[in-house]
Amino acid sequence: MPPTISQTVEAQDLRISQGKRQILCTHTLGFSAGEVWHLIGPNGAGKTSLLRALAGELPFQGTLTIAGCPPGTLPARRVTAFLPTDAPLLDDLTVAGNLSFMAAAWSRPLGPLLALAGQMGLDDWQGDWPVTLSRGTRQKVALAAGLGLGLPLTLLDEPFATLDIASRAVLTEAIRARASGGGTVIVTTHGAELLDVPHRRLEIVAGRLKTGTA
Numbered sequence: 001m002p003p004t005i006s007q008t009v010e011a012q013d014l015r016i017s018q019g020k021r022q023i024l025c026t027h028t029l030g031f032s033a034g035e036v037w038h039l040i041g042p043n044g045a046g047k048t049s050l051l052r053a054l055a056g057e058l059p060f061q062g063t064l065t066i067a068g069c070p071p072g073t074l075p076a077r078r079v080t081a082f083l084p085t086d087a088p089l090l091d092d093l094t095v096a097g098n099l100s101f102m103a104a105a106w107s108r109p110l111g112p113l114l115a116l117a118g119q120m121g122l123d124d125w126q127g128d129w130p131v132t133l134s135r136g137t138r139q140k141v142a143l144a145a146g147l148g149l150g151l152p153l154t155l156l157d158e159p160f161a162t163l164d165i166a167s168r169a170v171l172t173e174a175i176r177a178r179a180s181g182g183g184t185v186i187v188t189t190h191g192a193e194l195l196d197v198p199h200r201r202l203e204i205v206a207g208r209l210k211t212g213t214a
């Protein structure tokens with residue numbers, strides 16, 4: 001089982017840049033177990049950049065820790081699922097192979113990944129190769145894998161964007177369930193998809209992160 005973590009993310013004097021331009025800063029920030037955060041802001045505000053910094057894919061200045069460890073280090077990666085838009089799949093494995101690989105790589109049971117895949121209508125696609133799938137279907141595979149792992153920190157970048165209506169409902173429920181199970185979930189959307197999920201707001205305003213209630 002992944003460790004239970006009460007304070008999943010902590011940041012102090014965090015500054016994130018793209019090239020030479022600082023795009024985001026915050027004095028202090030903390031995300032705890034069981035919380036869903038809706039990360040919002042206009043196009044280009046820095047939402048993806050923040051998620052990439054949390055996932056260890058973008059350098060930053062200041063202090064940022066995931067479960068007490070710097071992003072990108074092995075202990076932090078073991079507890080983080082990052083689902084970017086167009087999340088990559090392993091193209092030389094079938095859909096079923098991708099799900100099995102993810103479960104094995106994270107030492108997690110395969111059942112929840114398969115269950116979520118089934119709820120998203122992927123049962124008929126298990127033997128297919130990712131390269132033959134539509135963008136939305138690929139995204140479903142990635143979401144089933146990422147959320148099915150049940151890791152302490154789940155980062156979802158516009159996860160609803162390519163999903164059909166039925167799968168949007170499945171995803172909403174999976175986000176709610178992940179938080180109920182003690183996970184921290186950070187979700188970017190430009191819409192009101194999280195209306196039915198208890199959550200807090202994390203807004204980027206003029207390059208600064210502001211927290212609030214939904």
Ligand SMILES: Nc1ncnc2c1ncn2[C@@H]1O[C@H](COP(=O)(O)OP(=O)(O)OP(=O)(O)O)[C@@H](O)[C@H]1O
Pocket residue numbers: 018019023041042043044045046047048049050
């Ligand atoms: N690889 C890059 N090199 C240079 N600048 C970049 C790069 N990626 C993003 N940026 C810039 O960083 C800023 C923040 O981009 P980011 O993708 O984080 O915004 P976002 O809030 O996720 O936007 P959107 O809602 O459009 O997805 C933008 O001004 C963007 O132009």
